[in-house]
Amino acid sequence: MSHTSGVRQAQKQQTRQALLDAGLRLLERQNLSSLGLRELTREVGVSPAAFYRHFPGMADLGVALVGESLGSLHAVVRAVMAESTDSEDIIDRTVAIIASYAVEQRPHLRFIARERYGGVQAVRAAIAAELDRFADEVAAGLAAQPASAGWRPDELLVLAQLYVDHMVMTAAAFLDAPADDPTAHEAIVRSARMRMRIISIGRAHWPG
């Protein structure tokens, strides 16, 4: 039986994390497919060969970054969906969360936006799978609301996907704006709220 947290494991985990951190830093300005292995190890301060002790290849580093970026969001999504007050409130809260995420986790979100349709198949697949899980969770949350009476499950899923896509789009909009421009920031918040409201109204009056 092996210890899972010896000095050995901890040190290995540490340089693995250093590789991920440095990767995220470098990926703010370039694509995963153009990120060089030597470039990355140089940034961390280890030899090129050391990389292979942690990842078989760059694509795997990318997949690990997807998990790091999106994994922690599932709990947040579920929490927001659970506290179902009126829809106006839920819109404000959702937009606020996306906004704060776009500020605090900027590099992570940038990475996701950039690689969602990027050149690395495995990473694209990982992101798509993660977003599908989000859609499922949102659909489950919607199903629990009274407003969903009369909706078929597949219709609810389409609506959930619409919400998820809209969240991603909003996050991407924050990334386009300069990080320290409160005016642009506020403008995005306002238009995001209006868009969500339009969708909510459409939902309430469905099917016309």
Added chain:
Amino acid sequence: MSHTSGVRQAQKQQTRQALLDAGLRLLERQNLSSLGLRELTREVGVSPAAFYRHFPGMADLGVALVGESLGSLHAVVRAVMAESTDSEDIIDRTVAIIASYAVEQRPHLRFIARERYGGVQAVRAAIAAELDRFADEVAAGLAAQPASAGWRPDELLVLAQLYVDHMVMTAAAFLDAPADDPTAHEAIVRSARMRMRIISIGRAHWPG
């Protein structure tokens, strides 16, 4: 005074186009920032140095591809907006056009999706500018409709951006699906129509 269409010019234009075509072909499987200059000229069958007779650098090739991909769409958008029959009809027609574009212009759309948040600043800016123009055109079209009575211009623009973003998302969904799978194709068409309908209903009942 120089002729604009001598044999000279025509031949130059021809290899320029060959570079663009080969670029688009290679970019189906990779990012612009990882596309090598030599790789490209090898594909075309010219010497590496020849590239510089047509483009200062790869970024400029990318910007030219943006124009080629999105330029021809403006006329289409305007045409659809102009023939404003009932909204159900306009939804069907819009989705159909996106679907046909996704089939016929697959590489172009893939390029746009991939580079919209890609690693090359100039290309990102070119795509953003083009999409903003689309939003302006859609907003102008919406303003001409009776249903837009009582909408402020900035509200109309938000709505137009929502439509444009939705078109882009739908196009991207087609790219995710295999090119020759009619079932998946039809599923995307159906959900795209439903999403557009939700937005239209929300618009009709705005502001609640």
Added chain:
DNA sequence: AAAGTCGGCGAACGGTTGTTTACTGAATGA
């Protein structure tokens, strides 16, 4: 204390990259 594990290193490998240079030869304009 001895034996084993294993993360990190330095060196070397063949191959590719972007860019510049001086050039050739066909289309061009006087």
Added chain:
DNA sequence: TCATTCAGTAAACAACCGTTCGCCGACTTT
């Protein structure tokens, strides 16, 4: 017809790439 323009070429440049190899030395197990 003759001089000029200029798209495309071949060659050379230094720099960089991903990957493999054997080795070392600190941690871990026995």
